[in-house]
Amino acid sequence: MIKIVLLIGIGLVGLLSLRIPRGSRHQALRRVALLGFIAFAAASVLFPDVWNALARIVGVGRGTDLLLYVLIIAFLGYMATSYLRFREMESQVTQLARRIALDEAGWKVEGVRPAVSPGDAAARDE
DSSP states (O other): OHHHHHHHHHHHHHHHHHSOOOHHHHHHHHHHHHHHHHHHHHHHHHOTHHHHHHHHHHTOSOHHHHHHHHHHHHHHHHHHHHHHHHHHHHHHHHHHHHHHHHHHHTBOSSSSSBSSOHHHHHHHHO
């Protein structure tokens, strides 16, 4: 049973990593997940024997092994979301760098035509 649960968890992480996080809905989901993790961690500290019971139910030898499996899935999710955020930031930095380069060169951002005539650009550079 644990193999099925782990494969489903890995599949969910994979599907979530395909989505590009955007907007306030994603921010709200992250906050809810953080609150859930805090409650989960507190319950684990207060009731450590629950892990052993859950481990027996899903077919794992010890509660610590089950906790390790759950943390691996959580870590994979964290890696996937971090990668997507990094990729989005990298794209934004690239767009900003392009816009700044075009602005400094005197080109309009909307099109690929100069904002000033070539003669004016030469006079400006002198």
